Amino acid sequence: MDEKTRRAEELLEERLKRRGPNGHTNIEEDGAKAAAQAATDEAPTSDSVEALTNDLKRMTADFSNYRKRNEAERAEFAKFAKADLIARLLDILDGYDRALATIPEELRNSSWVEGMWLIERKLRQILEAEGLQAVDSLGKPFDPYEHEAVAHVESDEPEGTVIREHQKAYRLHDRVIRPAMVTVAKKKESN
Incomplete structure (x- = not known):
């Protein structure tokens, strides 16, 4: 008991x-x-x-x-909450880059082209103010965290080097939000 x-x-x-x-x-x-x-x-x-x-x-x-x-x-969470929106805006920025790259030389000084340049520059400034950074890939070794290989081409460059960038990579506060689409060098085959 x-x-x-x-x-x-x-x-x-x-x-x-x-x-x-x-x-x-x-x-x-x-x-x-x-x-x-x-x-x-x-x-x-x-x-x-x-x-x-x-x-x-x-x-x-x-x-x-x-x-x-x-x-x-x-x-x-707050730091990266806007990552999806920024990633979608990157498509618009790419569209501006492609459009501005195809403008004929004789039209480059027209007012509407200058307006397009101003809009593109302003959009880029706003995104950079939010922490967006472009990542350069050309001439760098292939990194699967930053690059997406769309092709391998024989080249004189060292094997695994990025030799062409089809779409730019971007980081938001040091986190990759869009990898670059690249062509990677491979060894030339000797016959």
């Missing part, structure tokens, strides 16, 4: 002995005595107080770490 059960039986026997002449006990008196006894039976020791204090400190530190981690995740 455990200590609490034994103590409860003792209190019950004591209550039965103290019954009044009508067979009833004084409930208020018994309740007060039982509460006082329970309080002394379960009085916290210095060890339990120390253990509870340590648990509280640990839980406080855990919660603080959780809050910091959550704030960092939110900041990271």
Whole structure:
């Protein structure tokens, strides 16, 4: 029999002995005595107080770490929340680049062409202000994290070198949001 059960039986026997002449006990008196006894039976020791204090400190530190981690995740999410929109705007920027590259020389000084140049420049400035960076690929070794090979061509360049860029790569805050589409050099076959 455990200590609490034994103590409860003792209190019950004591209550039965103290019954009044009508067979009833004084409930208020018994309740007060039982509460006082329970309080002394379960009085916290210095060890339990120390253990509870340590648990509280640990839980406080855990919660603080959780809050910091959550704030960092939110900041990271906010930093890259616009990545999808920017990636879609890159198609428009590519369209401007292609259109401006095909303008005949005799039309380059016309006002509407200058307007197109201004729009392209403004769009590029806005995207760069948001953290967008163009990645140069020509002459660099092929990197599968930054490049998408669309062709391999025999060349005098070292094998695995990017020799043509079909579409530019872009990073947003050091994360590649669009890889470059490139042609990669391979060794010439000797016959």
